[in-house]
Amino acid sequence: NAGVTQTPKFQVLKTGQSMTLQCAQDMNHNSMYWYRQDPGMGLRLIYYSASEGTTDKGEVPNGYNVSRLNKREFSLRLESAAPSQTSVYFCAGGGIFYEQYFGPGTRLTVT
Amino acid sequence: GESVGLHLPTLSVQEGDNSIINCAYSNSASDYFIWYKQESGKGPQFIIDIRSNMDKRQGQRVTVLLNKTVKHLSLQIAATQPGDSAVYFCAESPYSGGGADGLTFGKGTHLIIQP
Numbered sequence: 001n002a003g004v005t006q007t008p009k010f011q012v013l014k015t016g017q018s019m020t021l022q023c024a025q026d027m028n029h030n031s032m033y034w035y036r037q038d039p040g041m042g043l044r045l046i047y048y049s050a051s052e053g054t055t056d057k058g059e060v061p062n063g064y065n066v067s068r069l070n071k072r073e074f075s076l077r078l079e080s081a082a083p084s085q086t087s088v089y090f091c092a093g094g095g096i097f098y099e100q101y102f103g104p105g106t107r108l109t110v111t
Numbered sequence: 112g113e114s115v116g117l118h119l120p121t122l123s124v125q126e127g128d129n130s131i132i133n134c135a136y137s138n139s140a141s142d143y144f145i146w147y148k149q150e151s152g153k154g155p156q157f158i159i160d161i162r163s164n165m166d167k168r169q170g171q172r173v174t175v176l177l178n179k180t181v182k183h184l185s186l187q188i189a190a191t192q193p194g195d196s197a198v199y200f201c202a203e204s205p206y207s208g209g210g211a212d213g214l215t216f217g218k219g220t221h222l223i224i225q226p
Contacts, residue, residue, distance in 0.1 A: 004154075033213055040120075042200055042216030043155070058213055090154050099145055100214060102154035 002026055004103035006091050012109045013081040021076040021106050023091030029101075031094030032074040033058075034066060036087040037105075043090060049074055081110045123223040130191045132220045134184040134201035141203040145214065146175060146186045150197045158186070158199075188222075196224045 004025045013019055025032065030051045035043040035058075045058030049068040063085060065077045078085060086109050092100040124130045136144075142163045147155035159170045161177050161184075168175050174187040184201050198221045202214040 040218065042202075042218045044216075045213040048213050092154075099157055099160050101157060102147075104154050105152075 004091055004093050004101055006089075006103040006106050008106060009104065010107045012111065013078075014111055015082060017081050017110075018077070018079050019081065020078075021089055021091075021108075022073070023075065023103060024073045025091075025093035025101075025103075026072065027093050027095070027101060028071070029093035029095060030071070032068065033092040033094065033100060034064075034074070034076045035090045035092065036060065036085075037090060038087050046076065046089075078108075081108075083110045086110045119220050120218070121221045121223060123225055124191050125225050126191060126193060128191055130186075130188040130195065130222060132186045132188075132199050132222065134186075134217055136182050136184060136201070136203050136217075138203065138215070139182065141182075143204045144175070144177060144184050145202045146173075146184075147200045147202060147216075148195075148197045149200065149219070155200060191222075191224055193224050193226075196222060198222070 007022045033048045034046040036046055037043050044060050046060055046064050047055055047058055047066040049055045052068055052071045055066050055068055067075045089106045091103045094100050145160040146158045148158050149155045159173050159175050161168045161175045163179060166177050172189045176185045188195055198219040200216050200219045202216045204214050
């Protein structure tokens, strides 16, 4: 039981490049989330998926898109990366009371 | 906008002492609160949660206190150990049962353990 897994662990992009961050959970969670964490800051919600087949914007959705591929997988896509998107990205799955369980993170640098 | 915050960015305690980490929230509709621990280079780890119909909840070596009158949340760690060194975040949701649309996080308190 791996919990929540994320790939890749590290990524460096040039401005304008695109990439997809992958997230998978084996905890049978209905809800899944993508957050970003910047230095000295708490986590800010980018997008979430309350259940398979639905996605909704969070606090900071601009520049991102998501896909809830199935119940297990929730991906985050940067279509045209910008330096302001340099951050650590965390995926989480929501438990029965929506307490969230986080993956190890993807450290993204955009130059 | 409304947010969840913490009083101190850094808290230094002696090993073996009790630690108290505080959090003030501004959304009076908040109904569900969680404390997370984040070690360096890792994702946040769920520690303990509490609903607004409770004022205290205990776990293993941790206790969360909720004072809705002054919108204050605290995490108490008994007999602090070196492994407790981390950043601690409080998070809240206005929805009973948590709600599917995410949590609002505070900025975090870095707990430093002095030998």
